[in-house]
Every structure is written in C-alpha cells, then in structure tokens.
Amino acid sequence: MAEPPGTDAPYAHRLAAFAAACRDRPLPEVVLDDVTGRILDTVGNCLAALDLDDPAEPHVAIARIAHRSGGAREASIPGSADRLPADRAALITGTLAHALDFDDTHLPSVLHPSASVVPAALAAGEAAGADGAALLAAVAAGNEVCVRLGAASYDPALRNSVFFEKGFHATSICGTVGSAVAAGILYGLTERQLADAIGIACSMGAGVIEANRTGGTVKRIHCGWAAHAGISAAQLAAEGVTGPPTVLEGRFGFLRAYLDDAWHADPLLAGLDRMDDPDHWELLRTVYKPYPSNHFTHPGIDCALALRADGLDPDTVESAELGVAAAPLRTIGEPREHKIRPTTPYHAKFSGPYTVASALLGGGGLGLHLDDFSPTAFADPRRLALAARVTVVPDAVCDDEFPRAFSAVLRVRTRDGARLEHRVHSSRGGPGRPLSLEELETKYRLNATRVLSGADADALAARIRGLRDRPALTGLLPGIR
Structure with a gap:
C-alpha cells in the first residue's frame, strides 16, 4: 500500500487510507475477536426482533415495501429465505438490528455503531461474493470510522455529544458514513473511491431523536436507513460519482454543518496510522447492553x-x-x-x-x-x-x-x-464492568431462540465464530423453518 496521506491531507482521504489498510493488512487479534462478538450480538438482536410480527412494526412495513420493489437477489435477510438487492436487504436488517434498542453503545459518543455497519457489511459482502475475513475487516473499519466521527462530537464543556444537544441522532448520521466505508471495502473500492464514498455518504445521513422523548416508531428505521444509504454511497462511488475532498472539515462540510464549531479533530484522526496497536482502536470502547432499553x-x-x-x-x-x-x-x-x-x-x-x-x-x-x-x-x-x-x-x-x-x-x-x-458509578456492561463472554453468549441465545431452535441458534453462533475461515457469506444467516 502507498504511504498514508500526510497530516495536511483532507480528513476523508486519511480515513480512506485507514480503511484500505484494514483490508490490506492484518488486524490485531483483539480487534478481530471484538468484531466477531459485534456480529454475533447484532444478528441475535435481529432475530429477536422478528418475534415482533405486528404489521405496523417498522421492519415489517419496510419488508413489504422492499419485496414489492423486486430486483436482483443479492443478499439475505435474517429469518427469511428470500434475497433482495443489497441496499434493501441492509435496510431491513439494520431496522431489525435497532428495533429492540438492544444494540451496542460507544462511549463517550453515545452512539450505536454495529446496528448500521454490520447489516451494511453483511449485505454488501454477500452481494460482492466476499469471504468471512473480508467481512471482519470491513466491520472493523466501518465501526471505527463511525465511532471516531461520534467521538469528534463530544464537547467536554457540555459533557455530551453536540449531535444529541442539537437533537440529531448520531447513530444514523455517523452510521451512514461507517456503513459506506464497510460496503466500499467489500465492493473493492480503491482508496480514492473510498474517500468519494465517504464524501457521498456525508450528504445522506439523517435522523432526529425527538422520538426518544415522546414516542413514534420512525427511530427504529434509522439504522436500517444508514446501512441502506451507506451501500448506496459505495455503489455510487464505484460508478464514478465523487464527493468533495474536504467534506468533513470544510466550511460547509459535515462537522461544521452538524456541530458548528464544537468539534475536535484529534478523536477523529489520532493514531490512524498506528492501528497495529490495539490502544488506538476506539471501537474497543464500545460496550454491550445487558437490557433491551435505552x-x-x-x-x-x-x-x-x-x-x-x-x-x-x-x-x-x-x-x-x-x-x-x-x-x-x-x-x-x-x-x-x-x-x-x-x-x-x-x-x-x-x-x-x-x-x-x-x-x-x-x-x-x-x-x-x-x-x-x-x-x-x-x-x-x-x-x-x-x-x-x-x-x-x-x-x-x-x-x-x-x-x-x-x-x-x-x-x-x-x-x-x-x-x-x-x-x-458505571452501568453493567460499561467501563470497568464489561459483560463476560458467558453473559454475551447468554444474551445471544436468549434472543436467537425466540425464533430459532436451540440447535439452529448454536449452529449459527458457530458459523459466526468461524468467519475468519468462511469462504463465502451466502448461507450465513438462517431462515426460519
């Protein structure tokens, strides 16, 4: 790989160089183990959400719309034998992943990275014919970019994310960019195309959080929409659409548009060229939820x-x-x-x-x-x-x-x-009180067995644990018999 861009390079190009390195170089074992757990947790959450079969549930409504649209049979959906175009499969899977509010949380950005990035990577990876090792690299890069964007929004004076102070849903906005990175890796984009995918995705992220206060079902679509939009951004970049090089830090760029002047470059960029050291990985500060609530x-x-x-x-x-x-x-x-x-x-x-x-x-x-x-x-x-x-x-x-x-x-x-x-002083699963492997496995099995037999849930877990050696992603996600 070429030398990484210098410190004067546009931010999107520096993130793209990092993402390309994740694909081209070995990742630390602790990162690969962490990402495997993220996929297991996300898929378990998706399966449990299938137990909500009311026609008004957002994932059910979206599935009706997606199936009416037709298209290429590119990617699978948890619990279904059907396959859909990758962007629509990601829309359904991402909505399932966030439907129960059981998805992981990064601190201090207070966003949920895996519920967008994992569905985007699963769909794009299957559509592209990628293997399990490429999926792990893509989720690692996408989650890292997502949480770093979120961390750049943390204002120590406010003791909060500026996204949330202004009513924006950082999960969906940053998740769109992380999903574009993950999908771009799996589609084989060049480093320059990855930068373009980031630039395109910055125009696609959206979400407001008033539903947290007073209700409404639209928030459950946010992660699905981010996964869908991220795949679309990567596909557009592959076809030659370009993004502004200074899309993040520019005068009318992502950071200023969402965060005014209350953003910080160091959490976004520091250590991107030293990712062989696990201490520089922000995604490792993402915590699992033991309870299915905010x-x-x-x-x-x-x-x-x-x-x-x-x-x-x-x-x-x-x-x-x-x-x-x-x-x-x-x-x-x-x-x-x-x-x-x-x-x-x-x-x-x-x-x-x-x-x-x-x-x-x-x-x-x-x-x-x-x-x-x-x-x-x-x-x-x-x-x-x-x-x-x-x-x-x-x-x-x-x-x-x-x-x-x-x-x-x-x-x-x-x-x-x-x-x-x-x-x-720290909630269960949070800093200093992480969930044990046994607790994470218990959470997954409780979720998965709401719709799968115990044997099928265990077989799925074994497939996810074996992703490093899996030659293809087709057949990874189960249907419901």
Missing part, C-alpha cells in the same frame, strides 16, 4: 435490581428518586407525564420510571429482558402504579461521570419510613 436507563435498572436483591419488597415503596446526569434526564425523565405512563411498549424503553419499576418487580434474562416490554407487561397496573411513584432528578456526581460512564443513584422511601439507597 442505555441511559441501565444504571437505574442496576440500582433497582441491587435493592431488590437486598430484600426490598416493591409493594412497600412509597416513593423513589432516580438521580442521573442532566443529559440522560432529558431522554428518560422528561416529559414526566410520558415517562410515568409511556405511550407504547417501545416508548417504555426510554422511561426511567418504567424501567426502574420493572426491575424492582423482577425481570427476565440478565435482569430485564424483552418480555418486560411486552404489551402485557406494558399494561400491567401494578407496574404502572409503581412507575408513577418514581421521580427522575439531576445528580451532580452522575454529571461528573457522564458520558465516560452511565451512572445513577436510586433513593427509596418505604411505607414504614425506611430510606434505602444504592449508587452505581
């Missing part, structure tokens, strides 16, 4: 589970106060009338009161699982009555820790006057 709710769930384990009877709770950082409070605590009585089961995943009440009552899986957000659970009067007794408030300690870690404190007063408190 990640900001997780430390409160941890606190509630801990108090329950210590013997708290939820029926004795007179009031509870959940303390979190100011930025998460806007998502999981406001507006209060929506949070104590969410409008849909999915909306409940963004409610601090609902998730605390569910954990106090005792949930499934690793502490809370999908059945805790079922229509039956969502309408449970006991759960809703307990949620109405939970207030979400700002906490200064949590502010200091956010967003390097998601923390919370839960203070409970019981009817007999007892006062109980539990604080977590």
Whole structure:
C-alpha cells in the first residue's frame, strides 16, 4: 500500500487510507475477536426482533415495501429465505438490528455503531461474493470510522455529544458514513473511491431523536436507513460519482454543518496510522447492553435490581428518586407525564420510571429482558402504579461521570419510613464492568431462540465464530423453518 496521506491531507482521504489498510493488512487479534462478538450480538438482536410480527412494526412495513420493489437477489435477510438487492436487504436488517434498542453503545459518543455497519457489511459482502475475513475487516473499519466521527462530537464543556444537544441522532448520521466505508471495502473500492464514498455518504445521513422523548416508531428505521444509504454511497462511488475532498472539515462540510464549531479533530484522526496497536482502536470502547432499553436507563435498572436483591419488597415503596446526569434526564425523565405512563411498549424503553419499576418487580434474562416490554407487561397496573411513584432528578456526581460512564443513584422511601439507597458509578456492561463472554453468549441465545431452535441458534453462533475461515457469506444467516 502507498504511504498514508500526510497530516495536511483532507480528513476523508486519511480515513480512506485507514480503511484500505484494514483490508490490506492484518488486524490485531483483539480487534478481530471484538468484531466477531459485534456480529454475533447484532444478528441475535435481529432475530429477536422478528418475534415482533405486528404489521405496523417498522421492519415489517419496510419488508413489504422492499419485496414489492423486486430486483436482483443479492443478499439475505435474517429469518427469511428470500434475497433482495443489497441496499434493501441492509435496510431491513439494520431496522431489525435497532428495533429492540438492544444494540451496542460507544462511549463517550453515545452512539450505536454495529446496528448500521454490520447489516451494511453483511449485505454488501454477500452481494460482492466476499469471504468471512473480508467481512471482519470491513466491520472493523466501518465501526471505527463511525465511532471516531461520534467521538469528534463530544464537547467536554457540555459533557455530551453536540449531535444529541442539537437533537440529531448520531447513530444514523455517523452510521451512514461507517456503513459506506464497510460496503466500499467489500465492493473493492480503491482508496480514492473510498474517500468519494465517504464524501457521498456525508450528504445522506439523517435522523432526529425527538422520538426518544415522546414516542413514534420512525427511530427504529434509522439504522436500517444508514446501512441502506451507506451501500448506496459505495455503489455510487464505484460508478464514478465523487464527493468533495474536504467534506468533513470544510466550511460547509459535515462537522461544521452538524456541530458548528464544537468539534475536535484529534478523536477523529489520532493514531490512524498506528492501528497495529490495539490502544488506538476506539471501537474497543464500545460496550454491550445487558437490557433491551435505552442505555441511559441501565444504571437505574442496576440500582433497582441491587435493592431488590437486598430484600426490598416493591409493594412497600412509597416513593423513589432516580438521580442521573442532566443529559440522560432529558431522554428518560422528561416529559414526566410520558415517562410515568409511556405511550407504547417501545416508548417504555426510554422511561426511567418504567424501567426502574420493572426491575424492582423482577425481570427476565440478565435482569430485564424483552418480555418486560411486552404489551402485557406494558399494561400491567401494578407496574404502572409503581412507575408513577418514581421521580427522575439531576445528580451532580452522575454529571461528573457522564458520558465516560452511565451512572445513577436510586433513593427509596418505604411505607414504614425506611430510606434505602444504592449508587452505581458505571452501568453493567460499561467501563470497568464489561459483560463476560458467558453473559454475551447468554444474551445471544436468549434472543436467537425466540425464533430459532436451540440447535439452529448454536449452529449459527458457530458459523459466526468461524468467519475468519468462511469462504463465502451466502448461507450465513438462517431462515426460519
């Protein structure tokens, strides 16, 4: 490979050189292992989402539209024997990947990289006839570019991503660029074409996050749309469409358009030429979710589970106060009338009161699982009555820790006057508290066996673990018998 561009080269060209190096050079073993886990987790999340078969579910609606459109049988979809054009397959798979809000999260950018990048890579890789090793390299490069763009948006003064402060969904916006990089690698784009794919993708990313606060199903499409748009950007670059070289840092470029002047180049560019050292990989700071809800709710769930384990009877709770950082409070605590009585089961995943009440009552899986957000659970009067007794408030300690870690404190007063408190400084699965391999495997199997037999779920996991030696991607994803 040619020498990497110098420090005065446009940012897109430097990212493209990094992506080409991921394809052309061996990646650190820890990165390959990490990416394999990302694919396993994402596919498990997709399969579990298939259990939501209401015709109004976004992935079901999108599948109807995609199948009506026809086209080349290029790429597979989890749970289906059908194959569709790669961009439409990625649209469905990416929507499935984000449908349950169970997808991984990078800190401090607070975005979900794998739910866009993995579906784009699976579809583009199958369409291109790539092997498993190329898929791993593509996901590694795409996730890395995605989370670095997100990290560039973190403002220490705000203690938050500027994307989120302005109401943009960083997951879908940055995920479009990461998906373009992943797809471009698998389509065999040159380094210059990869830079063009980045330039094109920067005009395609979109997403606003008001649905986190007040409901709506459109957010579940965001990762699918990012995967779809990323593949389209790579295909356009392959056909000769070009992007502006300074698309990221230019006066009217991506960073200024979305982030004004509150962006930082170092998190985006530092160490791109030293990726043989795992310490320079941002994707390794991406954490898995143990619970299928907005990640900001997780430390409160941890606190509630801990108090329950210590013997708290939820029926004795007179009031509870959940303390979190100011930025998460806007998502999981406001507006209060929506949070104590969410409008849909999915909306409940963004409610601090609902998730605390569910954990106090005792949930499934690793502490809370999908059945805790079922229509039956969502309408449970006991759960809703307990949620109405939970207030979400700002906490200064949590502010200091956010967003390097998601923390919370839960203070409970019981009817007999007892006062109980539990604080977590990093949610389960987060920094210093990673999920074990056994827990990740348990999460995958709980998800996959909602639609597959145990034997089929285990066989799929074995295929994913063996990606390094897999000669083709066709047949990787299972249909449902």
